[in-house]
Amino acid sequence: MVQGFSIRKIEPRDYLGVIAALNELTSVGTVDIEEFSRVIEYWKSCTVQDDIPVYNPYVVVDDATNDVAATGNLIIEQKLIHNCALCGHIEDIAVSAKFQGKKLGKFLIDYLTDTGLKAGCYKVILDCDEKNVKFYEKCGYSKAGVEMQIRE
Amino acid sequence: MVQGFSIRKIEPRDYLGVIAALNELTSVGTVDIEEFSRVIEYWKSCTVQDDIPVYNPYVVVDDATNDVAATGNLIIEQKLIHNCALCGHIEDIAVSAKFQGKKLGKFLIDYLTDTGLKAGCYKVILDCDEKNVKFYEKCGYSKAGVEMQIRE
Ligand SMILES: CC(=O)N[C@@H]1[C@@H](O)[C@H](O)[C@@H](COP(=O)(O)O)O[C@@H]1O
Ligand SMILES: CC(=O)N[C@@H]1[C@@H](O)[C@H](O)[C@@H](COP(=O)(O)O)O[C@@H]1O
Numbered sequence: 358m359v360q361g362f363s364i365r366k367i368e369p370r371d372y373l374g375v376i377a378a379l380n381e382l383t384s385v386g387t388v389d390i391e392e393f394s395r396v397i398e399y400w401k402s403c404t405v406q407d408d409i410p411v412y413n414p415y416v417v418v419d420d421a422t423n424d425v426a427a428t429g430n431l432i433i434e435q436k437l438i439h440n441c442a443l444c445g446h447i448e449d450i451a452v453s454a455k456f457q458g459k460k461l462g463k464f465l466i467d468y469l470t471d472t473g474l475k476a477g478c479y480k481v482i483l484d485c486d487e488k489n490v491k492f493y494e495k496c497g498y499s500k501a502g503v504e505m506q507i508r509e
Numbered sequence: 510m511v512q513g514f515s516i517r518k519i520e521p522r523d524y525l526g527v528i529a530a531l532n533e534l535t536s537v538g539t540v541d542i543e544e545f546s547r548v549i550e551y552w553k554s555c556t557v558q559d560d561i562p563v564y565n566p567y568v569v570v571d572d573a574t575n576d577v578a579a580t581g582n583l584i585i586e587q588k589l590i591h592n593c594a595l596c597g598h599i600e601d602i603a604v605s606a607k608f609q610g611k612k613l614g615k616f617l618i619d620y621l622t623d624t625g626l627k628a629g630c631y632k633v634i635l636d637c638d639e640k641n642v643k644f645y646e647k648c649g650y651s652k653a654g655v656e657m658q659i660r661e
């Protein structure tokens with residue numbers, strides 16, 4: 358918990374705040390509110406087991422102003438290995454410029470990690486820049502491997 | 510292409526061969542054929558857009574014997590970033606012991622990568638051990654970051 362902030366699922370009204378936060382992470386492009394709402398609806402439509410959602414997109418909100426301070430997603434994958442286990446993937450973690458340095462990133466990661474482990478994931482993984490390794494170590498993560506990519 | 514081998518989607522009849530291959534990668538535990546078939550059915554039920562499946566589980570098969578030589582999955586994630594782009598995740602790549610050294614791993618990775626890029630993914634990513642980096646570089650991949658994990 359961070360005093361004065363709450364965490365909840367992303368809603369269409371978070372459009373401007375989420376896009377602003379994501380722009381701190383990478384290029385978002387021109388996503389309009391219809392596209393934003395469509396993605397949220399799609400995310401909601403996916404379940405992996407019983408009541409376990411595949412996508413778990415969250416926002417950390419400033420209680421005083423309702424501003425979106427941070428956002429992130431947890432995606433739950435169904436595997437065959439480890440007795441048909443679930444595996445959590447933390448993706449697209451971003452903290453808005455004016456809310457950085459308030460430990461909201463750690464609050465968000467702790468929450469998403471907990472959500473994944475409570476859903477029964479045998480592990481939760483994420484990919485990050487070398488410069489963010491220390492931050493994730495403070496959240497209880499350790500190095501597991503190398504992320505490789507190919508781009509179109 | 511590798512002479513004498515074909516690639517196709519996983520089916521329930523691949524049960525023994527897929528489990529044997531996955532046991533080369535990590536611990537599979539005791540997955541029976543009902544559980545195996547249920548996971549395949551679940552995978553089939555997930556779509557991300559129009560006719561694009563979320564899960565793309567494949568087997569490389571020996572044409573002469575129908576043995577499963579290798580298996581791997583491509584999972585397609587719906588993002589908000591990059592104009593609501595798709596991102597491909599290659600997971601659970603395994604080659605059966607008796608089929609190693611025949612370049613079937615590269616054949617499979619090339620196929621899954623191509624499937625992801627053709628589906629419109631702006632990138633395809635995967636996590637691997639440092640010792641497999643050279644192999645993935647031969648498949649056109651390059652280092653992108655660090656994989657971090659937390660285990661239950
Ligand atoms: C833990 C975390 O948030 N990792 C993010 C990943 O989720 C995101 O998709 C990517 C975007 O980078 P890109 O725009 O270069 O693909 O950056 C980081 O790896
Ligand atoms: C490219 C590739 O196949 N990477 C695999 C990953 O997909 C798999 O889930 C994991 C299992 O390892 P674990 O049993 O230690 O979680 O090993 C490797 O990282």
